[in-house]
Structures are given as C-alpha cells and as structure tokens.
Amino acid sequence: MSYGLQVTLEAKDGRQEDLAQFLRDSLTPVLGEPGTTTWYSYRITDSLFGIYDTFPDEAARDAHLSGEVATALQGAAGEFLAGPPTVRKVDIIAAKAAG
Template identity: 35%
Template sequence: MPNALFVEIEARQSTTEEIRDFLEQALAKAQGEPDTRDWYAIRFDESHFGIFDTFDGAMGRIKHIAGAIGRGLVIKTVTSLHGMPHVSMSEIVAAIVPDPNAVPTVGTYVEIETRLGAGRDFGEALVKARENAASEADTLAWYALRTAKNGYAVFDTFPHEEARAAHLHGIAHNGVMEAINRFVDTPVVFRRFDIIASKQSGWIGISSAEQQVHSEQPVRVGPKTA
C-alpha cells in the first residue's frame, strides 16, 4: 500500500540555518534509500521546516524512520529544535508522481478535516481532482493523502512561483475547494513552502493502481499519462 510521511520541524531561533543545512545534506542519505520513493526537504518560514516522503509499503517507511535521517533528527531534537518534531503518517489516496528530472522549487501543503461521516465522499472528490491536476503542465507532483478517518492533506510541487499561482487559480484547486465547501466545517490549514532539496524516483516499477487505501476506494498513483 503506497503511503507517506510528513515531519514538521521547528528550529530554535539561533539554529535556523543549521537546520536548513542539515536538511540539505540529508538529501544524499535519502538518495541511498531505495525504498524511499520521493523525498522533499521544505521550509515554510524562517524557523518552520518539514520533510515529506513517500513509500510503496509500510516497511520502507519503517526503515526510513529508523535510518540515518531519523537518527539525525533525534539528535537535533536535543540540540537544535524547539520541541519534538510533529510526525504525520498517511496513505496515498491519489497522486501524480514527478519526472525524476523535474526541478521543483515551491509547493503547497493543505490539511483538511471533513465532517463526521464525510471522509469517503471527500476522498472520492480528491481522486477526481487528480485528473484535473494532471492536465496542468507545471504541476510537477500532486499527492492526496488520507491522514485519519476524516483527515486528509494535499501536497504539491511546482517549478516556480508563477506555476504555483496558476495552480491556485486552476481547475484542480477549485475542485478541491468545492469539495471542502461541501464536506468540511472546520478551518482548512493552507501553507506555502520553498523546497530546499528533493529526490524524485518516478516510482519506477510500482503497480499501485489496483491496491486499496480502504475498501471501496482505489489508489490512483502514476505519472500524468497514467
């Protein structure tokens, strides 16, 4: 089952560039993890950072958490971070995986909690939104994530700010917003980020189309042409 991991990190005021450097240098370690499909080190603002990565099974995620980057974060928690990192594990509901040669520089991360009982309907709306996102030439990667029974998130990347702005006025984003208006009562958390470093495998060899995130909802994972 394809899944993802999102780790939010807050640096102490005096260690922001130290954490940035740590994340930039962590790319080499991520590249050495064959089970880590895609890996992004991101920065929301001066002191808030994150890591988003994807896997085609739970074992890959476990190995990554126990690996060199995870161990390094444990040390940084003691020496350089403001509190513990916040970890969110999720299942991939639908995705556009990037070309390995794509160069993303910016992205958005949206956290959504549907009203009770509306999770399945909202998930189906995200699956439909994938088709619209695939039509956007400069949407390099797009992941719809199921974080809890009624919890979802969308993570996407772009080559430059103009592409991100176009996406936020485009049909895919508008479709997600329509679903939010129908199935969500609580505030949505919408955040922009810059990308510090990234690994993109293209998910070569993965066959996720027939796997199930949960009963009655198929996974849609693939390049734009899938």
C-alpha cells in the same frame, strides 16, 4: 506510492540555518534508501520546516523511520530544534507522477 510521511520541525531561535543545512545534508543518505520513492525538505516559515516523503509499502516507511536521517535528527534535536518533530504517517489517495 501508497504510504507517506509528513514531518514538521521548528528550529530554535537563531538556529534556522543550521536546521536548513541539516535538511540539505540529509538528501545524500536518503538517496541510498531504495524504499524511499520521493523525499522533499522545505521551509514553511523562517523557523518552521517540513519533510514529505513517500514509500511503496509500510516496510519501506518503517525502515526510513529507523534510518540514518531519523537517527541523526533524534541526536541533534536538542541542539537546534525548539521541540520534538511532529511525524504523521499518511496514506496517499491520489498522485500525479512524472513520467
């Protein structure tokens, strides 16, 4: 794991649970992505959510960015997001892995 993504998403007022459910439902397609090593979605505040995922290489990260979840998120953004997601590519410099 050398490559990651840090994404923050803010839900529109009253749409927090819709975004939370979207993130829960997103796990299934991500499980089918062989290049996505880890994937976490989480709540930061009542309306602010995050996604953090890791990849073995840049190609896997780019594939994820054009995958099913990213496409669905772009399509639903106007429906329950207060603004566009903030997507940051990150380079992992140290990690502890289970095993």
